[in-house]
Amino acid sequence: xxxLRHLAIDTVRENVAxxxxxxxxxxxxxxxxxxxxxxxxxxxxxxAVLNIVDDPAIVAPDEIGLSDPAFGQLGLAAGSxxxxxxxxxxxxxxxxRAKVGGAAxxxxxxxxxxxxxxxxxxxxxxxxxxxxxxxSFMTTAEVLGLxxxxxxxxxxxxxxxxxxxxxxxxxxGIPGNRTSMIVVPIVxxxxxxxxxxxxxAITSPAGTADxxxxxxxxxxxxERMQALVRExxxxxxxxxxxxxxxxDDILISVERPLAIDTREQLVASILSKxxxxxxxxxxxxxxxxxxxxxxxxxxxxxxRKLFEHVGDRLGLTLExxxxxxxxxxxxxxxxxxEARDVMAVLRxxxxxxxxxxxxxxxxxxxxxxxxxxxxxxxxxxxARDLLESGAALASMERIIALQGPPPAVATxxxxxxxxxxxxDGIVSSLDCYRLARIARLAGAPTDKxxxxxxxxxxxxxxxxxxxxxxxxxxxxxxxxxxxxHAADDNGVRVVx
Amino acid sequence: xxxLRHLAIDTVRENVAxxxxxxxxxxxxxxxxxxxxxxxxxxxxxxAVLNIVDDPAIVAPDEIGLSDPAFGQLGLAAGSxxxxxxxxxxxxxxxxRAKVGGAAxxxxxxxxxxxxxxxxxxxxxxxxxxxxxxxSFMTTAEVLGLxxxxxxxxxxxxxxxxxxxxxxxxxxGIPGNRTSMIVVPIVxxxxxxxxxxxxxAITSPAGTADxxxxxxxxxxxxERMQALVRExxxxxxxxxxxxxxxxDDILISVERPLAIDTREQLVASILSKxxxxxxxxxxxxxxxxxxxxxxxxxxxxxxRKLFEHVGDRLGLTLExxxxxxxxxxxxxxxxxxEARDVMAVLRxxxxxxxxxxxxxxxxxxxxxxxxxxxxxxxxxxxARDLLESGAALASMERIIALQGPPPAVATxxxxxxxxxxxxDGIVSSLDCYRLARIARLAGAPTDKxxxxxxxxxxxxxxxxxxxxxxxxxxxxxxxxxxxxHAADDNGVRVVx
Numbered sequence: 006x007x008x009l010r011h012l013a014i015d016t017v018r019e020n021v022a023x024x025x026x027x028x029x030x031x032x033x034x035x036x037x038x039x040x041x042x043x044x045x046x047x048x049x050x051x052x053a054v055l056n057i058v059d060d061p062a063i064v065a066p067d068e069i070g071l072s073d074p075a076f077g078q079l080g081l082a083a084g085s086x087x088x089x090x091x092x093x094x095x096x097x098x099x100x101x102r103a104k105v106g107g108a109a110x111x112x113x114x115x116x117x118x119x120x121x122x123x124x125x126x127x128x129x130x131x132x133x134x135x136x137x138x139x140x141s142f143m144t145t146a147e148v149l150g151l152x153x154x155x156x157x158x159x160x161x162x163x164x165x166x167x168x169x170x171x172x173x174x175x176x177x178g179i180p181g182n183r184t185s186m187i188v189v190p191i192v193x194x195x196x197x198x199x200x201x202x203x204x205x206a207i208t209s210p211a212g213t214a215d216x217x218x219x220x221x222x223x224x225x226x227x228e229r230m231q232a233l234v235r236e237x238x239x240x241x242x243x244x245x246x247x248x249x250x251x252x253d254d255i256l257i258s259v260e261r262p263l264a265i266d267t268r269e270q271l272v273a274s275i276l277s278k279x280x281x282x283x284x285x286x287x288x289x290x291x292x293x294x295x296x297x298x299x300x301x302x303x304x305x306x307x308x309r310k311l312f313e314h315v316g317d318r319l320g321l322t323l324e325x326x327x328x329x330x331x332x333x334x335x336x337x338x339x340x341x342x343e344a345r346d347v348m349a350v351l352r353x354x355x356x357x358x359x360x361x362x363x364x365x366x367x368x369x370x371x372x373x374x375x376x377x378x379x380x381x382x383x384x385x386x387x388a389r390d391l392l393e394s395g396a397a398l399a400s401m402e403r404i405i406a407l408q409g410p411p412p413a414v415a416t417x418x419x420x421x422x423x424x425x426x427x428x429d430g431i432v433s434s435l436d437c438y439r440l441a442r443i444a445r446l447a448g449a450p451t452d453k454x455x456x457x458x459x460x461x462x463x464x465x466x467x468x469x470x471x472x473x474x475x476x477x478x479x480x481x482x483x484x485x486x487x488x489x490h491a492a493d494d495n496g497v498r499v500v501x
Numbered sequence: 502x503x504x505l506r507h508l509a510i511d512t513v514r515e516n517v518a519x520x521x522x523x524x525x526x527x528x529x530x531x532x533x534x535x536x537x538x539x540x541x542x543x544x545x546x547x548x549a550v551l552n553i554v555d556d557p558a559i560v561a562p563d564e565i566g567l568s569d570p571a572f573g574q575l576g577l578a579a580g581s582x583x584x585x586x587x588x589x590x591x592x593x594x595x596x597x598r599a600k601v602g603g604a605a606x607x608x609x610x611x612x613x614x615x616x617x618x619x620x621x622x623x624x625x626x627x628x629x630x631x632x633x634x635x636x637s638f639m640t641t642a643e644v645l646g647l648x649x650x651x652x653x654x655x656x657x658x659x660x661x662x663x664x665x666x667x668x669x670x671x672x673x674g675i676p677g678n679r680t681s682m683i684v685v686p687i688v689x690x691x692x693x694x695x696x697x698x699x700x701x702a703i704t705s706p707a708g709t710a711d712x713x714x715x716x717x718x719x720x721x722x723x724e725r726m727q728a729l730v731r732e733x734x735x736x737x738x739x740x741x742x743x744x745x746x747x748x749d750d751i752l753i754s755v756e757r758p759l760a761i762d763t764r765e766q767l768v769a770s771i772l773s774k775x776x777x778x779x780x781x782x783x784x785x786x787x788x789x790x791x792x793x794x795x796x797x798x799x800x801x802x803x804x805r806k807l808f809e810h811v812g813d814r815l816g817l818t819l820e821x822x823x824x825x826x827x828x829x830x831x832x833x834x835x836x837x838x839e840a841r842d843v844m845a846v847l848r849x850x851x852x853x854x855x856x857x858x859x860x861x862x863x864x865x866x867x868x869x870x871x872x873x874x875x876x877x878x879x880x881x882x883x884a885r886d887l888l889e890s891g892a893a894l895a896s897m898e899r900i901i902a903l904q905g906p907p908p909a910v911a912t913x914x915x916x917x918x919x920x921x922x923x924x925d926g927i928v929s930s931l932d933c934y935r936l937a938r939i940a941r942l943a944g945a946p947t948d949k950x951x952x953x954x955x956x957x958x959x960x961x962x963x964x965x966x967x968x969x970x971x972x973x974x975x976x977x978x979x980x981x982x983x984x985x986h987a988a989d990d991n992g993v994r995v996v997x
Contacts, residue, residue, distance in 0.1 A: 038703035
């Protein structure tokens, strides 16, 4: 038996056990070949990846250390006696092996895999194996089965008595594309419930949760969110509190570093989260452009069809909008700058970005047409009325008041550099990927006031020496880094 | 800048960086999404998976800790100032993504991947992605390209002036199959150089290195091994000292826990190691049986053809022997017991296991026929002469003397349990997998004296209550564990 120790190390969605190389009870080598151990006692058991420690201050020879999530999952007190047995890999991994060998998996088989993934019985390399096997080929029936399995493995929200629950989701990749923060107040002002949960940025300079957090608290527990939606019809909160599709969170933690994004996994990921959130009517926004996630109309249509196929079978009323993803939307890139653009549109400020406004109206109009009372073809008109009458602004103010004040006041970064045009001409392209990277190097989204303020968009004339955009930052290191990156390639093409 | 700290944690072939959650210089969240950081200074750089620490005694907020292999690889002193940048994934991973998408990779592309793997720029999940993409499909040209890339990424031994360098390799899976320890002395006695490097057992109860270590030191540095082969013509050493095909060692550290064994990866792994070891003539042993790695004659032939195809193009003279893998070879399973069987055969003890002897003669005969001076069809006869004349025993004694005494005296486990036949009848099958597992639970190979001593083989008559085999162990815990496992299913089938 070994004494259990809790190590304050977060091994980020993987269970890790730490054994002293001079372990008094077990031969470390016996476990090294398989890379894992099974820790057991009192009917509890945990599968963990094995690391070896040579420092008795971290783990003594008669101890076993468990990393933070693993310790919690085993659920025994520190100091408990535990024993180790050779690891029994999760039974469902046999199915992953079959899939690698070319098999298509049934709904039941996919459910078995997803249950073990959710219970953290898969190591990250096993998850990678599953994801790559799926990326190699996946039938439409498997996408549906995987989505159902991910829904079943988590919590599912119910909105008793509310009827239609609208939602929207953009597959992302376009900086400044903060339409949700305009669409939600419009749809809520119409009276259609739209409980929007969003993510924080992972690789982009701002997520909707980051930008909304400039204006309001987004860290709202689930019960509070449900009450809020009953009162204001809409919300714009961070989705991290709600254990919707936890399997998806685990799969994404491996998918993201591998940067393997398949159509199939995208559809399963989004639809599982939306069905779990209790949405009944969903609008998916797919921007298409040369530096967007989806780069051709053909790819967009293939993705649309897969969304429709799976969405229909899940009982969702689902619409897909294929939108222009050729350049950033609005002017700001970064939370404070994007919040400024959003509020300018909601306030009907004539200086507000027209492209952001029109795009939000297009999407809101399609969602409003989910309402049987809205005449076909008149959704856009209804959305424009709600925006231009100030009803949407009032709705947004109500949502902000109910969610509460932001945790900290965020102000625009005071270090400012203008990036000048190298020549006279017309702006012919803005590289979404490059501009996002520069905004991120400037400090966004962790530094909410950092980012890029675009002064020229595609088609605008510019003279040599005139600014194309401004970089905002708050610390010298970030400021220098972002400028150096822009000097290398500023992401804007000007043709004479 | 952060202060570099060396953590005495061995994260087993993966670079891991430990950052305090309250890091004073960087926002931990900025790196968490991608799961990795790049640590830099003085033109040195290291890509590492990120773990988060909440205990300042392990890593303080102004420090970054690196795990044992990572610290060594970065090559900076503890206390050095380093900075972190967002990780740049290895460029060659783009090729892995292409392969996942269905591309066949060229020799140059495979070489780029294998170089990055060898330089530890791939995380384990990236390695898993590469392995699974290869397991999904791999052309014969890719197997050849991968093998060449693995050879090029490591050290290659040269045996100036020795001409033919013979070698043998068994794909494994059959307990007690210690033919190498008989084949090497026979071939060496004939005068053909046969420098045999072997592995220790990972999932089996004994590897050739473990069994040879009962008789002699096997931990021999490379120069010493080369001198030894010039003198004795053969050796039986552990291969861990020789940096032959280091990429293979890294790939295997991920392949093994996934238990994904494809024909293609097996061939690339074995042939890269053998070419790197300077072998010119190679005999591959493929045992076939219901509980062996290869379970049908058809599979064995497909594997044989792939070995031949790739071996020919690498300039190897390669022969494949497809052998009986229906039951364990010899009587002992476990290092001490297997060493006893080997020495009994070399000493021409009439009580020695005839199956082990005949199998070793078959394989040795085929290797001897690599010698142009040996007449076709007479290799087996020549092998038998060398064994029965005592020349092979003398050769083995010379090899043992040159390699030196074993690090510790190993004796047979004194705790003994006999497993009795439940009925009168004939032994109809022995389950290789099951018996190996019981021997391993008894303590083999870490406890060299532990294992199984088979008293009946397939076809032997047995009466109810008579022993089928004995379990040997040295500690009560192992002894109890192995017996419980045998009580559950003893791995022997007796039919009336």
